[in-house]
Amino acid sequence: MPTSLTETTRPGLSVGPTSEFSLFFHVKLGQEEGLREALRALQDTPGYRPGDYGMAVATIHEARFVLFDNDTRLAFVTSFDGPWDAYMEDFFTSGPTLALFDVIFRHVEGYEGLPDLAALKALIYGAQETAAAYARNYGGTVMEIRKQQRVNDAFQQVLDDPKAAEALQHRALKPLLDEAGA
Amino acid sequence: MATMVDNLTARQSINLELDDIQSGALHERPSPYVGTYLLLRIDNRAAGRELVRRLLGIVDSARPSTDSARDAWITVAFTYEGLKALGVPQDSLDSFAPEFKQGMAARAAELGDVGESSPAHWEKPLGTPDVHVALAALSPDSTRLEATLARARRALEELAGVTLIWRQDCYQLPTGRTSFGFKDGIGQPAVEGSGIAGSNPNEAPIKAGEFILGYPDETAGLPPMPTPDVLGRNGTYIVFRKLHTRVAAYRRYLQAKAKDREGAALLGAKMVGRWQSGAPLVLSPDRDDPELGADPHRNNDFLYRDDLRGFKCPAGAHARRANPRDALDNDGSVNVGLHRMIRRGTSYGPMLPEGVLEEDGVDRGIIFVFAGAHLKRQFEFVKTQWLNNGIFIGVPIDKDPLAGPNDGSGGFTVPEKPIRRRLRNLPAFVVTRGGEYGFAPGLRALRWLAELET
Known part of the structure; x- marks a missing residue:
């Protein structure tokens, strides 16, 4: 259920524990190519390299930067576990996140540079737009999904054992046996 | 030093x-x-x-x-x-x-x-x-x-x-303890320039x-x-x-879930993160240590870095939720220093006599008092993000087992080898009687x- 707007918060829509978070900026005139280059460089950093699956912020499901309107606009779109507005100041005081913000957002209008956190906060709040619709195809936080992956990897290892079928006959393991066939 | x-x-x-x-x-x-x-x-x-x-x-x-x-x-x-x-x-x-x-x-x-x-x-x-x-x-x-x-x-x-x-x-x-039986008010932050050591x-x-x-x-x-x-x-x-604290309900719950007195004391400690004496589970995981609990130089001298999976102190324990110390350092999403609280809590009402398992109709509990510069990112953050749900520890439906607004929907996990213990359908042990900012x-x-x- 979407969280209601109050004077103190401007949260995005949420599905279960996860909320959407989208920022829309105007690119500084003449900095389109610089921004593209910064994003190309970002894509090559740990956590952003395809297949890394390890962004600095462990509660983000995915993140994308989109240039649009002939590179005059930049969108940053992500899904986050928890209400993102509760964590804003944590991001602003986190080294890795600030460093990331700095290399990208220096190319957008309104960015005054570090370390003016009040200005940065105003910029982010001003750029945030709540989605008009939001849906998810799986439940669970990043932390839960990582745990599920670890458990499934362990389960597959068990199934690879020649004695697995015999071992899974125990009554207590029936739910696992039910998942073992395919 | x-x-x-x-x-x-x-x-x-x-x-x-x-x-x-x-x-x-x-x-x-x-x-x-x-x-x-x-x-x-x-x-x-x-x-x-x-x-x-x-x-x-x-x-x-x-x-x-x-x-x-x-x-x-x-x-x-x-x-x-x-x-x-x-x-x-x-x-x-x-x-x-x-x-x-x-x-x-x-x-x-x-x-x-x-x-x-x-x-x-x-x-x-x-x-x-x-x-x-x-x-x-x-x-x-x-x-x-x-x-x-x-x-x-x-x-x-x-x-x-x-x-x-x-x-x-x-x-x-x-x-010298709260109505639930625990020494309280142990963890306090040092405030720069105040001369008061944490x-x-x-x-x-x-x-x-x-x-x-x-x-x-x-x-x-x-x-x-x-x-x-x-x-x-x-x-x-x-x-x-x-x-208001529901002490009899709390005691009955522990008794129902534990085999014996020692088991009830251990489960109570797992829910709080400390033994009744105040001794932290991280420093004394297996049994209470009243000397440690009473020693102000040692009873808060710990971090969670050696216990990230919570085998000593569960991630969902009350004290670990309220101040996770270094437990979230690898998450990249939380700066724990932004969510610290000066607490000046006190107890009200008489003790429910030892061993009594039925409510006596007497009001007893805790007056929670917080002092801080940021209502939202200190008190409200801790209450809503750390006590009222378990998103940050990977179990969204779980609330603080002792102080959370439990309604029977959440549970509490006690990591144990070989198999964790999972308590389900936790009732509320604390009821808000009122408050003010x-x-x-x-x-x-x-x-x-x-x-x-x-």
């Missing part, structure tokens, strides 16, 4: 105006203690200002005193309605934190104060616009408390237009601006401060909550309030 270094840092790095800050904000609760909370309504603006003028004579500053009579003190705080009743100009009223302006009752749904804990069931006048002024008197003994309260009574004498509307006495139980030598002092307005905070900026400067500077926001101004600000001419 670490403690010495930290104490030095806590003293030296910033110049706090201790003479202007109210004593209660930085003064540790004595142990043992007795105390009284009084709530007042201002019906007449001039009388309210006269009250503030008189209170100026009995409110102490945070400057340490050698006079033992000063070991008892009074703190005064105002609600938003109270500041309005005093005639604080609108532009100044508008400059306060949004949550403070709304008041705790209006924040109830956000805070998880629903169902039996909802404001509709609160003890009157808590949560109503009648609450204007809160006075808290704390003392090591009843003699000094009485002397302090007598001064407060004199401040109220022949002051038509100011009415005492609520009183709550509190005292430390003979056991209880954990592993933690650097927290910037003064996290607790007192007008100083840099952990973001390196200044916390948003009410205007004019004279009103906001050296003030602090206060959270006051009366929390307040602002405890500095002494110059009190004078400014007394001299308002609107």
